Amino acid sequence: MGKLQVVVTGASGYVAGRILPVLRERYDLTLLDVKTANREGEEVEGIQVTDLLNRDRDTYRQYFKGADAVIHSGFTRASKPEDQYWAESDNVNMAHNVYQTSLEEDVRRVVVISSNHAADYYEQLIWSDEMEWVTPDMLPLSDNFYGWAKAAYELLGFAYAAGKIGKGKRLENVQLRIGGPRETDMSRAAATDLKRMHRGLGAYLSVRDQAQLTIKSIETEHIEDSNGVPFQIFYGVSGNTHNFWSIANARRVIGYEPEDNSQVKFAKEISEVLKKANESYPVE
């Protein structure tokens, strides 16, 4: 059997860059972006330059033709603060163009790189001890335009999965709400702010867990919800003891088995912080 054909948008970006070597090995990749260099200025091999914000889908349709799956990690950002809403509105439009082109070109599945910010309002409640846990089936609430756009394009994904837009043809899609995809959060941890440390550890997503989550989101045969709609929202975090977003559905639906746990991976750094906190622990 030949390799699956997979399109990666935003291919020169940071999140895609973390798993590009793994994806290159596993799939026949088509890489798309508006630029060919990554944020360090290094050229990324094999990028086709195309602008997915263009409403004329014929300018990039060819890259989607024949693909088995699309990983959409492309996005745009505002050049000045007062334009933030318009840039986020463009991100929703870009996701639409990717969904619609995928539908038209018979791509079976789209994996969208979304963000925990789709429901980031709940963190205000969590870190003020009014709530403990967030699951993907809660109403997505955000207090900012960035998070709003994630919620808007996730739920647009549902509309495409439900099949009415495609006149019965369903576009299967998985929304990955990426947590903290970096190794550096512990460097800012301090005994004076243990909640912040908890946050960093709970949100952590390792490179190999990101790769596993993405690959299983592409390759798992059935991703239908309980009503038969091929749509899922998964939190993109490792198997952290400190998790405060649920990955139970990712484990159940696609068999996600994270290999990393920030509590073990950063045990030494954590123990230093906790020892320090222990020094000022109230004694009875």
Added chain:
Amino acid sequence: MPKPKVVLTGATGYMAGRMRSELQDRYELTMLDVKSTDPDGNAIPGIHEVDLLNRDRDQYREYFRGADAVIHSGFKGTVDSMHTDFWKEVDNVTMCFNVYQTCVEEHVRRLVMMSSNHAADYYERLIWSDRLTFATPEMIPLSDNFYGWGKISYEALGFVFATGQMNDGKKLENVQIRIGAPRESVADGITSSNLKSMHRNLGAYLSARDQVQLVVKSIETPKIEDENGIPFQIFYGISGNTHRFWTIENAGRIIGYEPEDDSAIKFADKINEVTGDAQKNYE
């Protein structure tokens, strides 16, 4: 006490038309629209013609200045293209952003948004196939079409504005009203061969006076904060129908909505005809 100053957008439209005269009695009303005639072609006096899709908010800012509340019922589109044109719905979301942002900048305290039950219309597929009995505004909003998606997006944008986070902490209080079936024709065409369709129509019914009450109370109730202190609410806009399948419990609790109409009584004659017919075949 002087009348509150209220801006009504989409003022020549059908939804606005069902409450315009009551609002004019009660408020000092500023009416905005892109045209000055109603759907039947009648001229509506007092309309300021302005395009709220313009990203240059200085074009219409003056009408919002000094207002106590805004009722946004402006929208773009025709019934024909209602569920199929994504870019039109993007424009509708854009228009809402312009209204929200102008309200914040001009210190308008409260915004009442005409949304639609279509923000969560996917659940009706489950309801009418007996997999769900009731939908509530706390459920994740799911729609299978672009029209519903547009509602979802601008309701969620309303929450962002209610937190104040994007505007230096300045909160824009807002209420999203998911209008059901705002028409007297809900019992027309119902038959004993499709009782679920009758149930749907009767459950979704919203009378004109209940619409007025819901909008007026959404404007005038001093406190609309949710349990976490965010001044944001989503209410279903339906009468007190025995056949309802969307909850109006939160509207009763938060703004004291007490619907005067119930489609089961209002359309009793027609219902009796249909159920009597159905009874003949009852085993």
